[in-house]
Amino acid sequence: MKTNPVKRPASPRPAKLWQLRLYIMDSTPKSLRALANLKKICESHLKGRYRISVIDLLKQPQLAKGDQILAIPTVVRWLPNPVRAIIGDLSDVAHVLVGLDLRSTD
């Protein structure tokens, strides 16, 4: 995967739509912070190519099992494959970029 990181985003990625799921628990400050951080990062790196769906586990607890959610907040990169996850309020942008496999586009 890491053999040729520079070439990868060149052709296939721009065509794809990024699907991100943000799992939060109620509107806690941490959750809101995570959402804000995620939006900011996506705007700057994936403008127009992303879709964020926010899942509140307080309302839909049964969804926690499906994406193996343990920590809150968690962002799951649903598409493109492979599925990746980032936990935390996403305040550490560098880690988020690594987690979303976006660093190369930086």
Next chain:
Amino acid sequence: MKKKHPNSVPAQPVILPKCRTGIQGLDEITGGGLPRGRPTLVCGSAGCGKTLLAAEFLVRGAVQFNEPGVLIAFEETEAELTANVASLGFDLVGLVRRKKIVLDYVHIESAEIQESGEYDLEGLFVRLNYAIDSIGAKRVVLDTLEALFASLHNETILRSELRRLFRWLKDKGVTAVITAERGREQLTRHGLEEYVSDCVILLDHRVNDQIATRHLRVVKYRGALHGTNEFPFLIGEDGLSVLPITSLGLNHKVSTERIATGIPRLDAMLGGRGFFRGSSILLTGTAGTGKTIISANFAQAAALRGERTLFFSFEESPNQIIRNMHSIGLRLEPLVKRGLLRFHSARPSLYGLEMHLATMFKEIAAFQPHVVIVDPITSLMDMGTLSEGKGMVTRLIDYLKAGQVTTLFTSLTQGGHTLQQSEAGMSSLMDSWLLLQDYEGNGERNRVLYVLKARGMKHSNQIREFLISDHGIDVVDAYIGASGVLTGSARAAQGALEKAAVLTAQQEAARRKREIERKRAAIERQISGLRSDYEAEAVELRRIDEQVGTSTLMLTNERAESGRLRQADAKASNGTAGNGRNGKRLS
């Protein structure tokens, strides 16, 4: 019962409510189970049965106590778990389908997760809460929570979240079991015992002499009395069983009923009525002294009385015993067919001591025997160390005594002087002890038997010879005299000698009797001779008397006649001879 008069009831000490695990033996050790509504930590090294203990706690809760449970697995997937516990006869799939158990596999792969900023484990709480609420779970198992330490790097968050988790579990009111890996210096690798302070159970798997034994120890049980010893446990076909099952006290019921041994003379040696019901009997002897035969006799006698008898044999197969006992006139097969007698044979080396013990417990629990025979107990005791062996026998005896089961253990001794010494450890556990011995001499080997001890009954101090014939066992008096104990042909010879002496004495007496008879007859004859003499004399005497009387009369008559003839008026006082003959004729 109602809260109407809270002040009228004296303040009772709050007894920690307990949650029965249903695991054989564990509830006994912990005095009723795990602390209800609190988390319990089960720690141990890899492969010592943590997950199985936790799973059994959950399954038994769901099946036996109608307490649904949630299993959060961090290491094994649902499918793996199901397969693992299926080997113990637990139908996880069925329980899940019937909404008795929820399995949730929490998969966290640190390679797939990036940490960025603050987070908490609310997701885990949500899942747990959702699972608990979906079936109304009362029990929760978190199988190796420590997996979290491997996946999440922020230990500060993790620790504070774990603390919150245990608090949350308590508030939720579920009885939880948390498993953890054993650490080097502390109970668990990541110090989880810090958070779980109510009950800690330590599992251990040790190999001694190539035999592996699992041990369980309740390290801590806040607010409750518990056995602190290490207890062996094993994972059998139907789950865990912790041994001992009952050994926290010496308070068995005792019976005054006596049961016959099947050998009348032996009963006679034991105060005439045999052993006490529910007592433990040790039968020691060197090879070939007839231990199995006496055991089989005892078994047959019990089965014929209609008592279920369980015969554990560690030397012979059931068929071999039946055949061999047939040769001395014991018909065991019909009793086996009638279900009164059951054999259980196993090679001692088949598995470890604990496994044997557990198998025996299982057999006993299934068959509910009145009499149990273990032939020989030494085969088992040789496997472990002396203390292990003794511990096992103690547990077995405790278990059997609690059920009023009479137990006969045979013990093979090596002969020589250590005969009694080697059994000393075990004998203190036994109520009665019979010793079988060989007596060599006269070019033959004979068996003798004696009662070494019999608690609570009058018993014979005599050595008896016991003979084995087509008809079974016959106990006879050995000859004990100035020349020592005589058995076998020597006893027979001594018997003949005594018989001859008696005969001689009898003959002598007869002879003397005859002589006296003869003497008596002679005297008798003498007496009759004398008597006839005496008779003759008496006749003579009478004749003389008569003569005298007659002559006097005649004289008087003559005198009177002559007086009349002489015309004399004078009294006829003088007489002349002449007509005496007439007078005599008159008389």
